[in-house]
Amino acid sequence: MRLILALLACSAAAPALSEEVFPATLAxxxxxxxxxxxxxxxxAPRDLWVSGKFTGKQRNEEPMTVEGDVGKAYGGHGTGISLPFIxxxxxxxxxxxxxxxxxxxxxxxxxxGFGSRINSPDAxxxxxxxxxxxxxxxxxxxETVFLRDPDRKVPFRIANEATDGRYLTGADFDPESIQNLDGxxxxxxxxxxxxxxxARDGRVLSVHRTTxxxxxxxxxxxxxxxxxxxxxxDYRVQRSGGYEGMALQPGTGLLWAMLEKPLLGPDGQPEGDFLRxxxxxxxAGDWTGESFRFRLSEGATAIGDFNFIDDNRALVIERDNGEGDAARACAEGAADQSACYPQPARVKNVVLVDTASRDAQGFIRRxxxxxxxxxxxxxxxxxGGTATGGTFTFPFFTIEDVARVDDTHILVANDNNLPFSGGREIGKAADNEFILLSVPELLAAR
Structure with a gap:
């Protein structure tokens, strides 16, 4: 009896087993x-033919005169590409x-466009x-299709309110997720x-606020x-914390809209390590009233995309705020960070979830x-020799695209935040990289 009690006590004190990690091969x-x-x-208004004029402390009308950089917190590395853009x-x-x-x-x-409502009125x-x-x-x-509001469906004043075309800009919305349904x-x-x-031609047909x-x-x-x-x-959604992922459930017409970051509680702090x-x-053009929760893994701070692969299972990108190869991490307290990454990438996962399997608190099963x-x-x-020793990494700050290709492959891509992110090479702006991954074990898991 004492042995059984001791074993039960040890079991209760032990940490929960981590979820299975499946292999991925670059295809x-x-x-x-x-x-x-x-x-x-x-x-389009002539103002929009030069973009990025407001990314500094004051207006800059001279194209290609100010080099972008990754920011002080990431080492201040230049990216080799200058604003404003033609x-x-x-x-x-x-x-x-x-x-x-x-x-x-x-x-x-x-x-x-350039990361905020204030600096993107010409994006x-x-x-x-x-x-x-x-x-x-x-x-x-x-093809590229520009968003516009000729029928005045947007319920607030847009940056190009008085123009004929009423093209939308980054001062109006921050679009982060997309689905294609019935044209x-x-x-x-x-x-x-x-x-x-x-509409398929870029016209806004309706705008729906979240409840x-x-x-x-x-x-x-x-x-x-x-x-x-x-x-x-006054607000519960964190800045840059809206719909980073919005999955379309097959056969239902339901959008599963996932916030990028945790909601704020009454004390102004994140309500937990989960996303709504x-x-x-x-x-119906309306919210169903149902809501669920996605638990972030340790070290993850946000998600990047969310897409179904069948009626109930879906893929979610979860990430930390790191950028760059951990093998080139800066030494602790290093004053010179010109050739290293002070916040390297540590958590960049594609998670398989079962939306039909939820616990009593509404947490979706990972x-x-x-x-x-x-x-x-x-x-x-x-x-370009980006793999080392037979291992390829995707160490970008914002990885924001994932979708199923077939029964064994998924497609993943990054948001390169031009010209403010690197990640692949110090001193060089990140490209838009698309990778095809062979992940048969992940896609077959239940």
Missing amino acids: GHAILPAFTMVTPPAD GQPVQGMSGLAMNRDADGSWFALTDN MLFFHRMQPDFAGGRVTRR ELWIGDEFGPYVLRV LDGEALAGPDTPGVTVPAQPGA VMTFDTA IGHVDLLAIADPDGKAS
Whole structure:
């Protein structure tokens, strides 16, 4: 009896077993160069033909005069690309739609531009059809569609309110997730957070504010929230904490919209190490009232994308705020960080979840994950010698795209935050990288 009690006591004190880690093998690597620009539509205001004019402390009208850098917290490394830009940067793949276009190309979304509402009034909003060619190692942009509000569906004043075209900019929304359903696009925004219904030609058809437990959610950038505002009282969504992932459940028309970061509690602090997931009925054009929770693993601070692979199982990218190869981490207390990463990547996972399996608190069951910092490359698929010792890593700050390709492969891509992120090479802006991963064990897990 004493032995049984002792064993039970040891079992209760022991930490929970970690979830299974499945292997991932690089099956393809395609790159869209960091400095890839697109021309604005002919009827766009002349102001939008030069972008990034407001990313410094004051307006800068001189193209290509101020080099971007990764920020002091990440070593202050320059990226070799300077602002403002002539044209609009294609950068920032911030979401993949589960359903591809008829020609097999992927609907991919560019986010708000330069990282905030304040610095992005001249960054146009658009989505693309992208076609990675893993045999040739390149990515073809088949189409770019600019978002606009000619029918005045946006419920607040937009930056281009008085123009004929009423093109949307990063001062209006921060689009981070996208789905393709019956010829229309559904886009998840971070500022509101809002869900946008958009026609195939980029026209906004409707805008839906978020409700949770019968109350409207807001963030510090939501129109109507005025400064000073009390976190946890005047708003609960963290800045840059809206819909980073919004999955479309097959056969139901339901969008599962997942916040990027934990909601704030009444004390203004994160309510826990989990993210809220709300369901939206596209047929009804309204929230269902149901909500669930996704538990972050230790070290993870946010998610990057969310897509179903069948009726109930889905993939979620979870990440930390790190950037760069941990093998080149700065020594503790190092004064010179010019050739090292002070905050290297440590947690970059693609997690498989079962949305139909939830506990009493609404937590979605995690089945297992693959580690994007430990990808096998036995066949030398990595471009430009980016693999070391047969191992390929994906050490970017924001990895924001994942989707199932077939029964054994997934597609993953990064948001390169042009020109403010590196990750692959110190002193060089990150490219838009698309990787094809062979993960049969992960996709077969239940």
